[in-house]
Amino acid sequence: MAYSELIKNYERIRGYMRQFYVYGFKSREEYRTKSARSYDNERRRVESWLGDYMCFRQDAHGKSVFLSVDSRRLRGNPLYKSFKAKSFTAKDITLHFYLLDILANGELLTLREIMERLAGRYLSQFDAGFPLDESTVRKKLKEYESAGLLAAERRGREVCYRRQEDMVDLPSWLDAVSFFSEENPLGVIGSYLLDKFDQTPSYFGFKHHYILHALDSQVICDLLMLIRAHRAAELTVQSPRAKAPARCTACPLKLYISTQTGRQYLLAYRYLERKLAFTRLDTIHQVEAGAYEPEYEALLSHYQKFKGHCWGVSTGTGRQLEHLEMTVRVNPGEGYILRRLEREKRGGRVERLDAHTCRFCADIYDASELQPWLRTFTGRIVQLSCSRQSVVDTFFADLARMQELYGGGGGAV
Numbered sequence: 001m002a003y004s005e006l007i008k009n010y011e012r013i014r015g016y017m018r019q020f021y022v023y024g025f026k027s028r029e030e031y032r033t034k035s036a037r038s039y040d041n042e043r044r045r046v047e048s049w050l051g052d053y054m055c056f057r058q059d060a061h062g063k064s065v066f067l068s069v070d071s072r073r074l075r076g077n078p079l080y081k082s083f084k085a086k087s088f089t090a091k092d093i094t095l096h097f098y099l100l101d102i103l104a105n106g107e108l109l110t111l112r113e114i115m116e117r118l119a120g121r122y123l124s125q126f127d128a129g130f131p132l133d134e135s136t137v138r139k140k141l142k143e144y145e146s147a148g149l150l151a152a153e154r155r156g157r158e159v160c161y162r163r164q165e166d167m168v169d170l171p172s173w174l175d176a177v178s179f180f181s182e183e184n185p186l187g188v189i190g191s192y193l194l195d196k197f198d199q200t201p202s203y204f205g206f207k208h209h210y211i212l213h214a215l216d217s218q219v220i221c222d223l224l225m226l227i228r229a230h231r232a233a234e235l236t237v238q239s240p241r242a243k244a245p246a247r248c249t250a251c252p253l254k255l256y257i258s259t260q261t262g263r264q265y266l267l268a269y270r271y272l273e274r275k276l277a278f279t280r281l282d283t284i285h286q287v288e289a290g291a292y293e294p295e296y297e298a299l300l301s302h303y304q305k306f307k308g309h310c311w312g313v314s315t316g317t318g319r320q321l322e323h324l325e326m327t328v329r330v331n332p333g334e335g336y337i338l339r340r341l342e343r344e345k346r347g348g349r350v351e352r353l354d355a356h357t358c359r360f361c362a363d364i365y366d367a368s369e370l371q372p373w374l375r376t377f378t379g380r381i382v383q384l385s386c387s388r389q390s391v392v393d394t395f396f397a398d399l400a401r402m403q404e405l406y407g408g409g410g411g412a413v
Helices: 010-022 036-053 078-084 090-102 111-125 134-146 170-183 187-194 211-229 296-307 335-344 367-375 389-406
Strands: 054-059 062-067 150-155 158-163 231-237 246-257 264-270 275-280 284-292 322-329 349-352 357-364 381-386
Touching: 010 036, 010 078, 010 211, 010 284, 036 054, 036 062, 036 078, 078 187, 078 211, 090 111, 090 134, 111 134, 111 158, 134 150, 170 187, 187 211, 211 231, 211 246, 211 264, 211 284, 246 275, 246 296, 264 296, 275 296, 322 367, 335 349, 335 357, 357 367, 367 381, 367 389, 381 389
Parallel strands: none
Antiparallel strands: 054 062, 150 158, 231 246, 231 284, 246 264, 264 275, 322 357, 322 381, 349 357
16 A cells, blocks of 8 residues: 555544553564554654654664654644645535635525536536435535535525624634644644644743644544434444444533643443443544433533542442541641642532641542552641541551662651
8 A cells, every 4th residue: 555644534543542652662673463554654643744854763673763852842732743644525515616716706506506507507517427415415515514615505495505704703713723723632623723823822831741742633523513413322242352443322421621731531421330440531532423312411410520520530449438537747837738638629628626736537439549649748747637537447458568669767757
């Protein structure tokens, strides 16, 4: 197969970029899914987009290619380029220019009138036949209507189409679009809009810039459309440990994005398990629209109660809540400790016991998720208890290993 920069199936290139150039660090010899020629074609395709950010290392297993990006110096997410390399058929390209030219003057035309002008003004100029049936043109018109390029109006029993007027003064939104393109999970939309400008702002910089979310943009867009329509979804999911993808039916409710890692999750009601659960977006390979969910508002009401008992994205092994309490010492002049507890308590509660101590309490599905946060109070914890004793045991075991590793005697927790 000859190499081409353009792609038809984005899911394939999405998986390839993530598994090989982001997480995998795999070599040519480790690519056994398809032939070595397929590996070379995919590698050259990615290099055509990201050549300035690609590095390699040589070891006993061979040459591994990977991405090396300093996000602090980026002025635009380079992964957006992969979305702009989509291939089109000859009829797609032909209809794009012919239809927009026919409707350029703002005239309102029916499908029949558009077909007549296609045949008389354009197709008649060619000796070789280039058949365009009415069904193909109708589908393209509806596609452009959905995309906002065309507006449709009904005239009697016929539907008429015209060019959609651009009512937005785009230059006045340049700064907002530039910020949106790098900050929003669907920033690829902003990147497309920025392509309309000769120059774009260069004064936006991000210390923590999670550029990998760009690979999940199509999945996010599909899920948001289903959430807006209150519809269920047929998901094709494959976790890193699974050998084959799995299918599940779920009703998407919310998207969660970690400010610590940049990872993105879908919170949905899973019909088979009859519970709310999180799914990492980078494990979702395909999203198909399901049936309308008449009990959507009831599921949202259930979610409002559910989120008050979630610390992260784990719902634990059962449905019972785990109770955790931590008493913290607050020395004179350290009011910021109390303010921090109030700010970071999430669904927990903070109670001032006396001038020098305060208590944090929480009823959550998985208390083990608090472990990293609890460690940040090392040296101030007066008492720690949990209805699941293993959480407390793990905390003190980790502390003992740290003391053994770094030395030093015992003391206050």
